[in-house]
Amino acid sequence: MSTSKLRNEEGRFYLLAAIGGLVAAIGIAAALYMEHEGHVVTGMNNQFVWGLPHVVSIFLIIAASGVLNVASMGSVFGRALYKSRAPLSGLLGIAMMTGGLAVIMLDLGRADRGIVAATHVNLTSVFGWNMILYPVFYGLVAVYLWTLMERRMNPWSKAAGLATFVWRVVLTSGTGSIFAFLVARQAYGTALLAPMFIVMSFAWGLAVFIPVQAAMYASSGTTLPPLVHQRMKNLLATFIAAVLYLTAVLHLANAYFAKNIAFETFILFDSEFAGMFWIGQVLIGSLLPLALLFHPATGTRTLWVNVAALLVIVGAYFHLYVFIIGGQAFPLDIFPGYDVKSSFMDGAVDHYAASLPEILLSLGGLGIAFMITLIGVRALTFLPHDDVAKLEAAGAD
Amino acid sequence: MTAPQSPDNNPRRAFIAAAGAGVAGLGFTVIAPGLHLMAVASDANAASAATEARKAGTAASPAVRWGLLIDANKCAPGCTKCVDACHTENGVSEKLPDPRQNSQWIRKIELVDKRNGRVTQLPMMCQHCANPPCVDVCPTGASMKRADGIVLVDRHTCIGCRYCMMACPYKARSFVHAPLHDQNPDVPRGQGCVESCTLCVHRVDKGQQPACVESCPEGAMMFGDLFDPGSAIARRIASVPTTQVRADLRLNPGVRYQGI
Numbered sequence: 069m070s071t072s073k074l075r076n077e078e079g080r081f082y083l084l085a086a087i088g089g090l091v092a093a094i095g096i097a098a099a100l101y102m103e104h105e106g107h108v109v110t111g112m113n114n115q116f117v118w119g120l121p122h123v124v125s126i127f128l129i130i131a132a133s134g135v136l137n138v139a140s141m142g143s144v145f146g147r148a149l150y151k152s153r154a155p156l157s158g159l160l161g162i163a164m165m166t167g168g169l170a171v172i173m174l175d176l177g178r179a180d181r182g183i184v185a186a187t188h189v190n191l192t193s194v195f196g197w198n199m200i201l202y203p204v205f206y207g208l209v210a211v212y213l214w215t216l217m218e219r220r221m222n223p224w225s226k227a228a229g230l231a232t233f234v235w236r237v238v239l240t241s242g243t244g245s246i247f248a249f250l251v252a253r254q255a256y257g258t259a260l261l262a263p264m265f266i267v268m269s270f271a272w273g274l275a276v277f278i279p280v281q282a283a284m285y286a287s288s289g290t291t292l293p294p295l296v297h298q299r300m301k302n303l304l305a306t307f308i309a310a311v312l313y314l315t316a317v318l319h320l321a322n323a324y325f326a327k328n329i330a331f332e333t334f335i336l337f338d339s340e341f342a343g344m345f346w347i348g349q350v351l352i353g354s355l356l357p358l359a360l361l362f363h364p365a366t367g368t369r370t371l372w373v374n375v376a377a378l379l380v381i382v383g384a385y386f387h388l389y390v391f392i393i394g395g396q397a398f399p400l401d402i403f404p405g406y407d408v409k410s411s412f413m414d415g416a417v418d419h420y421a422a423s424l425p426e427i428l429l430s431l432g433g434l435g436i437a438f439m440i441t442l443i444g445v446r447a448l449t450f451l452p453h454d455d456v457a458k459l460e461a462a463g464a465d
Numbered sequence: 466m467t468a469p470q471s472p473d474n475n476p477r478r479a480f481i482a483a484a485g486a487g488v489a490g491l492g493f494t495v496i497a498p499g500l501h502l503m504a505v506a507s508d509a510n511a512a513s514a515a516t517e518a519r520k521a522g523t524a525a526s527p528a529v530r531w532g533l534l535i536d537a538n539k540c541a542p543g544c545t546k547c548v549d550a551c552h553t554e555n556g557v558s559e560k561l562p563d564p565r566q567n568s569q570w571i572r573k574i575e576l577v578d579k580r581n582g583r584v585t586q587l588p589m590m591c592q593h594c595a596n597p598p599c600v601d602v603c604p605t606g607a608s609m610k611r612a613d614g615i616v617l618v619d620r621h622t623c624i625g626c627r628y629c630m631m632a633c634p635y636k637a638r639s640f641v642h643a644p645l646h647d648q649n650p651d652v653p654r655g656q657g658c659v660e661s662c663t664l665c666v667h668r669v670d671k672g673q674q675p676a677c678v679e680s681c682p683e684g685a686m687m688f689g690d691l692f693d694p695g696s697a698i699a700r701r702i703a704s705v706p707t708t709q710v711r712a713d714l715r716l717n718p719g720v721r722y723q724g725i
Contacts, residue, residue: 103657106642106643107643108642113642114639176624176625176657177623177656177657179625184605184624188605189606192602193601193603195603249602250598251598251714252714402636402711403576403710407576407579408574408576411569414572418565
């Protein structure tokens with residue numbers, strides 16, 4: 069490689085690191101401001117208990133688990149095409165998990181009490197389980213990466229990959245159960261959320277992996293083998309369709325219960341969330357990507373597959389916004405059969421608007437995930453190396 | 466009407482704890498301080514029912530279950546005496562620009578029956594459930610149920626995650642959104658923590674009534690020991706139809722209503 073090319077590459081790295089670092093630093097500063105002033109400076113309140121930081125953080129945590137699916141396809145299910153991508157998938161998993169956890173921890177009312185959270189674990193709480201689920205996730209992924217990247221440890225990679233696979237299924241079941249275990253809110257409280265979150269993680273994780281992989285290939289001046297591209301886009305389409313199916317089941321089942329008809333009418337047809345659901349989640353996040361992936365003119369082109377993946381990510385944010393914010397905008401049905409009024413927004417639909425500090429904190433989480441990825445790919449070898457001839461001979465798996 | 470259950474026989478909580486222990490058991494031995502805390506509280510002094518002031522240094526008694534009976538027929542429209550008394554007693558005085566960010570330990574609710582238009586008023590607060598979802602979901606055990614049925618938040622271990630607020634079916638909890646000043650020394654509060662009606666535990670432990678009960682000019686609120694068949698509240702509940710709000714959830718609240 070020529071000296072000028074190396075210099076360019078180094079310059080680009082430092083530029084990206086400066087941008088990512090700045091975004092992360094502003095996010096942390098916003099969190100300190102919130103910590104000092106209190107959540108009065110946010111758009112969150114006693115009606116909207118969780119806000120934009122939770123939307124972003126839950127996206128990152130779900131996608132972190134799902135991006136490891138690429139590794140599992142290689143190590144657990146023996147697919148050669150995915151095996152060479154396992155290290156990158158592990159790195160992205162750690163990066164997004166860290167970004168997501170940083171946002172959710174920094175949003176705590178008492179973010180300074182992290183040690184209390186770590187030392188006082190209530191096992192009836194899904195949040196309590198997280199004190200076990202997340203550290204073990206980090207440990208397993210770290211060991212898994214070690215077995216992949218250290219040649220002497222390679223024989224252990226299948227076992228480590230299997231353990232990671234099982235653990236992330238448990239972890240994402242836990243994330244879904246955070247909402248599944250809420251006994252009285254019309255939007256949540258169904259066991260379907262646990263498997264649904266797992267399928268969402270598959271789709272969203274892969275949707276993050278595809279453009280990151282494309283960016284890495286582009287920056288190294290190499291081309292992604294069409295075969296790889298073809299397989300991954302088919303997998304992404306399958307996951308998108310599965311999420312769409314489960315979304316339909318969730319809403320249909322909910323609407324079947326008379327007690328939930330008012331909520332379903334609200335979220336699907338008669339609120340600010342209806343447009344976000346139909347246009348953001350269903351059209352932009354599901355139907356359009358499916359069309360792009362399956363249409364012969366676009367499905368065979370890397371650019372459009374990347375666009376489809378990015379649309380899935382946009383749709384994921386709409387999905388979580390409708391789910392988390394929309395679920396809280398609708399009043400709790402404390403007195404079924406009565407019209408209710410109080411000084412505390414009882415019986416009233418409410419509106420949430422995120423404030424600047426919480427927007428910056430949320431972006432900060434993305435900045436942290438970006439920085440970890442950037443430094444990781446710079447310091448170690450994460451670019452997948454494919455033996456295309458061997459892949460084709462093996463039947464393109 | 467369901468009879469008040471003894472406090473610690475919740476199969477759901479036991480099941481979830483067992484499932485959680487299973488997850489923890491994969492290579493870990495974790496002690497759950499929240500559970501431990503409740504267990505200690507339940508074991509201690511089981512025999513001494515605290516029907517009067519609780520002696521300093523003694524644990525709350527599981528032989529007692531403090532509760533309220535609220536007669537909505539007597540609750541006067543426009544009257545907020547119970548709300549004012551509660552917030553004065555507990556130092557809940559902040560007035561933030563966004564009123565939705567103010568704490569409300571107790572609030573007046575107006576109900577209009579959709580079938581016949583009948584209007585009812587009532588005060589709403591923490592229902593001090595026997596099976597409180599807020600306690601189940603609290604990651605640190607800061608949300609806890611005292612042996613005598615009073616549901617509280619430990620300000621020292623609340624991390625402000627607000628999961629309990631998501632879980633509460635009664636919207637009974639508030640988050641402290643801003644720095645606090647001029648607190649009542651008997652009722653410590655904390656920025657960044659969740660809080661709710663304590664049933665005026667600091668007064669109850671001195672043998673007094675909750676401030677809301679004492680302040681009601683209509684005598685619409687009654688406080689007492691639900692487990693003591695001879696107590697006025699237990700006798701009233703045994704003789705008139707009363708309602709548990711969201712009884713379908715089987716949370717067995719310690720606050721009962723009459724006239725709804």
